[in-house]
Amino acid sequence: MKQHLGRQSGVQNVEVSLIDGKVQVTPKENGQIDPAQLLKATYDSGVTVAEMDMTAQGKIVKDSSGNLALQVEPNRSFAIEPNDLSKSLESLANSQTVVTVRGQLYKKRANKKKADASVLLKLLLLEVPKEVPKEAQKKE
Amino acid sequence: MVNAKKFGLLCLLAFVLVPASQAQIKHIEMRVEGMT
Numbered sequence: 001m002k003q004h005l006g007r008q009s010g011v012q013n014v015e016v017s018l019i020d021g022k023v024q025v026t027p028k029e030n031g032q033i034d035p036a037q038l039l040k041a042t043y044d045s046g047v048t049v050a051e052m053d054m055t056a057q058g059k060i061v062k063d064s065s066g067n068l069a070l071q072v073e074p075n076r077s078f079a080i081e082p083n084d085l086s087k088s089l090e091s092l093a094n095s096q097t098v099v100t101v102r103g104q105l106y107k108k109r110a111n112k113k114k115a116d117a118s119v120l121l122k123l124l125l126l127e128v129p130k131e132v133p134k135e136a137q138k139k140e
Numbered sequence: 141m142v143n144a145k146k147f148g149l150l151c152l153l154a155f156v157l158v159p160a161s162q163a164q165i166k167h168i169e170m171r172v173e174g175m176t
Contacts, residue, residue: 001175021175025168033165042170051171058163072163098163108173 001045008041009034021050032073035105036121052106053126062093070101070123078105078123085125102127
């Protein structure tokens with residue numbers, strides 16, 4: 001699995017811990033890594049993904065329906081699952097502010113034996129910056 | 141002359157700071173099952 005994931009586009013390094021079943025993937029500097037592709041590659045190597053967490057830097061954008069998303073590349077963004085943490089980022093929507101967030105992109109459903117590699121990845125925020133930038137506070 | 145020097149320093153500063161603020165995925169962690 002380590003070799004399989006290491007061959008994926010944008011992957012710098014893969015660390016596998018057999019003891020706790022954790023796989024750490026470090027993207028290449030400025031590399032375009034695709035979490036959905038990683039999920040599929042892991043699935044293809046015969047291993048079930050229970051959870052996938054991501055730490056990313058990006059801009060908060062709001063689509064026409066008013067849903068928030070984290071834009072990590074000009075052509076790649078992840079819809080943000082609404083929760084208390086996402087509310088604190090609403091003031092940053094469509095600004096030029098770059099934030100670093102940690103969130104859960106995928107969690108296996110209890111009744112599913114295998115991960116569904118084709119599932120739409122939504123970002124459930126677990127951690128956001130403690131201090132919202134001053135320019136965003138002025139808007140409120 | 142002074143302005144050219146300031147401009148050079150500004151370019152150097154921008155070169156150092158811009159990559160740090162770029163949007164990108166920094167790290168991915170997966171918890172997997174069925175690994176042998």
